[in-house]
Amino acid sequence: MIDHRIFEDLQTKIDEESTVRDEVHDIVQTLARKGRSTQAILSRAHSTPTDQVKPILDDALTEILAQKEEVARLKAVADQHPFYKYNGLWTRELQNLVVSIELCAWLGGLQEHKGPSSASFMTIEDVGKFLEIPVNLKEKDAFHLTIEEYLLALISMVEELSRLAVNSVTLGDYGRPVQIGNFIKDLFAGFQLLNLKNDILRKRSDGIKYSVKKVEDVVYDLSLRNLIPKGSAAA
Template identity: 85%
Template sequence: MIDQQIFESLQTKIDEETIVRDELHDIVQTLARKGRSTQAILSRAHSTPTDQINSVLNDATVAIIAQKQEVTRLKAVADQHPFYKYNGVWSRELQNLVASIELCAWLGGLQEHKGPESKSFMTIEDVGKFLEVPVNLKGQDAFHLTIEEYLLALISMVEELSRLAVNSVTLGDYERPVKIGNFTKELFAGFQLLNLKNDILRKRSDGIKYSVKKVEDVVYDLSLRNLINRDGVAE
């Protein structure tokens, strides 16, 4: 005979996990909603001249800080439970937030949070410090930003920058595509140094070369039309 209390105990554990997931989902849904607001603000960069970009960056910074507050709430709950059991609940939204942070930083925002070694983007340590969360924890079962999440966020940022290169030309800004091209090529070179085992990460990182080519085509066309010189400066 099987003791039915075994199944009653299992059901109790299932109920407890459901409560935890529901609490995490509520926080992540709020993070996602605020994330959509942040992305909507940053999308204005595609139709805003460079000399007017500060208004976009100021609004984006406010929105990003609002998301940071949700990450603080998320960390407080997640730290009480096994990380890899529940991190799938928030991983995508955390990636989106980091991508927004990186794009905002590249455009010239969040200056005080960039490390001295880079003015173009924020390292994983910079992002962790800004969000006040650990990064790439080893031997500790606690909430943190993983290397995979950070790299996926960088890939999303590159995809957005390739689109910005095209729209910058529409706005009459011929120098920004050159800057984007130089940055994305350096970032792509960095990714080529990585021996990626994660299937999703490896597949998405392969897409960087298409973003780089898209920007190179824009710069090449500007060069053919004599709209920029050899140094990438608008004529």
């Protein structure tokens, strides 16, 4: 006869896992809610002149810092359990947070958190230092920001910047599309150096070239109309 205590023990383990998932889910839901608020604030940059964007960045930073607190709560719980067993619960929201951080930094915010080698964006080390979490952990099983999450966030950032290039023209800012074009072409060149094994990451990174072309078309149209300020291309 099979000892039914075996199944009782399994049920106990299932209940324990369910409790952990519920606790993580509650934190992730709060992180997602605050993330949507951050994204809503940053979206105002698409309809705001460059010289008036600072209040938006200040508001966005406030929300990002609120999300940082939720990440600290998440880390405290996640560090007690196997990372890859539960990280699917928060990976999307963590990526979205990194996108917001990168956009805020690119638009001129978070200056004190950028490293000396990252004038236009924050490296994975910069992001980890800002959020006070490890990055790309190998030596132990604990909460961290993975390289894949960081790269996917950069791809989303490129897509958002290509939108900003178009909307900047609507606002009469003809220099910003050139600036965006130069940046995302540099970023695309960097991605081409990577030998990506992750299917999702490889497919998403292939889409960068369409964002590059979209911005190049905008810059081309501006150049035909002699609307690009002198010195913008060199900058």
